[in-house]
Amino acid sequence: MLKVFKPNVNEITPFIYEYFLSVPSDYNQDDKKKKWPFLLFLHGLDESHPPIEKVLNHGPPKLIHAYSTNREGATLPTNDINLEAAKFLAENFVTCSPQLHQGSEWNNEILIRLVDQIQDSYNIDQNKMYLSGISMGKFSQIFFKRDKLS
Numbered sequence: 001m002l003k004v005f006k007p008n009v010n011e012i013t014p015f016i017y018e019y020f021l022s023v024p025s026d027y028n029q030d031d032k033k034k035k036w037p038f039l040l041f042l043h044g045l046d047e048s049h050p051p052i053e054k055v056l057n058h059g060p061p062k063l064i065h066a067y068s069t070n071r072e073g074a075t076l077p078t079n080d081i082n083l084e085a086a087k088f089l090a091e092n093f094v095t096c097s098p099q100l101h102q103g104s105e106w107n108n109e110i111l112i113r114l115v116d117q118i119q120d121s122y123n124i125d126q127n128k129m130y131l132s133g134i135s136m137g138k139f140s141q142i143f144f145k146r147d148k149l150s
Contacts, residue, residue: 017114018052019098022064023122024091035125039089040115041097044135048100058134061097064090094122 024036039060047054056065067086089095096118100106118124 017098017101017110018050019096019114020052020055020061020065021097021118022061022068022090022093022095024093026091027094027123029123032123035123035128036094037092037128037130038115038118038122038124039093039095039130039132040111041095042106042111042131042133043097043099044133046135050099050101052099055097055099059097060089060095060132064095094118094124 027036028034041060043055043058043061047057055061063081063086066081067083067090070083096114098111098114115129119126
């Protein structure tokens with residue numbers, strides 16, 4: 001599902017992050033006892049700037065999209081996708097894959113607020129929060145606030 005993260009209006013943040021959000025099919029917002037692992041995936045430079053579908057080219061978003069699409073009856077080519085791994089990720093994690101719209105580096109403050117917003121909206125296990133990325137996204141992990149995600 002495509003979501004748009006918008007910081008509060010009174011803040012002086014000049015941009016937003018659109019993102020793909022994946023929630024397991026048996027996720028139940030009303031079940032507060034069940035907590036879900038969370039994965040934030042940061043793409044590389046080639047996936048920056050619209051269209052948002054570029055985020056689906058690599059990593060967890062690619063796996064989840066392939067699994068979800070094939071589960072819904074459409075046929076996406078899956079010869080380079082491990083569907084077992086894709087199913088595990090899609091059915092066991094709340095996953096957020098934002099897209100960088102401006103500039104050429106991730107803004108840690110905005111990412112932290114995005115994660116906070118998702119934590120407030122979904123039943124996330126605070127002890128199972130992960131950060132992954134490729135290329136520029138992987139590099140950004142070095143500078144991300146360490147006490148937020150593993």
